[in-house]
Amino acid sequence: MDHFLTTARLGFRCWREDDLPLAAELWGDPIVMALMGGPVAPDRVKARLAQEIVRMRDLGIQYWPFFLLEGGRFAGCAGMRPREHPAADDGRSYQMGYHLLPFFWGQGIATEAALAVIDHAFGSLGVEALFAAHHPLNIRSANVLLKLGFVAVGEELYPPTGLMHPTYRLLRGHNAGSLHCDSLFPMEKTVHDVKQPD
Numbered sequence: 716m717d718h719f720l721t722t723a724r725l726g727f728r729c730w731r732e733d734d735l736p737l738a739a740e741l742w743g744d745p746i747v748m749a750l751m752g753g754p755v756a757p758d759r760v761k762a763r764l765a766q767e768i769v770r771m772r773d774l775g776i777q778y779w780p781f782f783l784l785e786g787g788r789f790a791g792c793a794g795m796r797p798r799e800h801p802a803a804d805d806g807r808s809y810q811m812g813y814h815l816l817p818f819f820w821g822q823g824i825a826t827e828a829a830l831a832v833i834d835h836a837f838g839s840l841g842v843e844a845l846f847a848a849h850h851p852l853n854i855r856s857a858n859v860l861l862k863l864g865f866v867a868v869g870e871e872l873y874p875p876t877g878l879m880h881p882t883y884r885l886l887r888g889h890n891a892g893s894l895h896c897d898s899l900f901p902m903e904k905t906v907h908d909v910k911q912p913d
């Protein structure tokens with residue numbers, strides 16, 4: 716498997732065009748998407764997958780898909796995207812997110828995946844701050860963010876739900892803990908080298 720990042724249980728790779736069935740399984744799932752504006756319609760999943768692939772090409776980031784090292788099952792995705800409304804003092808910052816298939820909830824996998832993303836962002840990619848937000852009712856996601864050391868900084872409008880979502884920030888050097896991640900294929904590009912979002 717072409718993993719660029721691994722944890723004790725997970726391997727991350729980049730999305731590919733032939734991943735449409737995996738993307739549809741995840742983003743088309745009404746339970747996964749319940750608090751993020753609802754399931755993505757089949758004809759929109761392809762566009763969302765294409766957007767992830769373009770972000771990786773242009774910015775060196777995406778919501779990378781991850782797989783169980785044991786057995787290779789697809790479990791979800793975790794990663795970063797540009798912030799929609801970055802403030803002037805945000806520095807080099809991105810929005811972090813994670814989506815896990817329901818079968819894998821309650822096993823610490825989301826936190827393990829997010830820790831790997833944080834290590835990769837603050838390490839190889841040279842990111843200065845990560846932001847994250849969740850639907851006001853998404854207690855599970857709030858729990859993950861607090862375990863990771865994110866600090867509440869306010870609320871931001873999340874257009875897909877039309878609601879103000881509690882928003883958090885994690886500054887480089889302030890993460891709760893580091894997990895041992897093996898960067899098998901460290902990406903040579905850092906976010907300093909690539910185009911920043913407008």
Ligand SMILES: CC(C)(COP(=O)(O)OP(=O)(O)OC[C@H]1O[C@@H](n2cnc3c(N)ncnc32)[C@H](O)[C@@H]1OP(=O)(O)O)[C@@H](O)C(=O)NCCC(=O)NCCS
Nearest residue numbers: 747813814815820821822823824825826848849855856859
């Ligand atoms: C949000 C989401 C990722 C949270 O997933 P999760 O499985 O609840 O989160 P975790 O990986 O942290 O696992 C949590 C629980 O696993 C349990 N667990 C079992 N085995 C474990 C292990 N080996 N290590 C750590 N925790 C373990 C713990 O009890 C932990 O709960 P606690 O922190 O209250 O003790 C998931 O609900 C999801 O994908 N939702 C849909 C998409 C979504 O809403 N994304 C976020 C958008 S803001």
